[in-house]
Amino acid sequence: MSKFLNPFYYERPAGVPAHAAKLKSWVRVALRLDKKTVISVNDLACNQPHCPPRVTVILVLQKDGPARKFEIHKALLDTNEQDVLLAISGQSTAASSGETRN
């Protein structure tokens, strides 16, 4: 029982594999990747003080090209399609809060 009281214990939520698959499909569509391109999605610990404790890291491993890495400073399950598209377009670190194009 003590593990439930331990604030450092991280139990991987059951929905993670399904959500990771969604993230991969968003990346694949947005970057127009073929099925041979490997996409890896992981959520890792983030040590930056201003961040949530988890960071979602997307790796795109293209056969003929450099690997590309996108980081979203949110837990994997909190990451939505908009976050993925912003990360891919390189805007996720820009100070563009509030402004959205409709």
Ligand SMILES: [Zn+2]
């Ligand atoms: Zn972070």
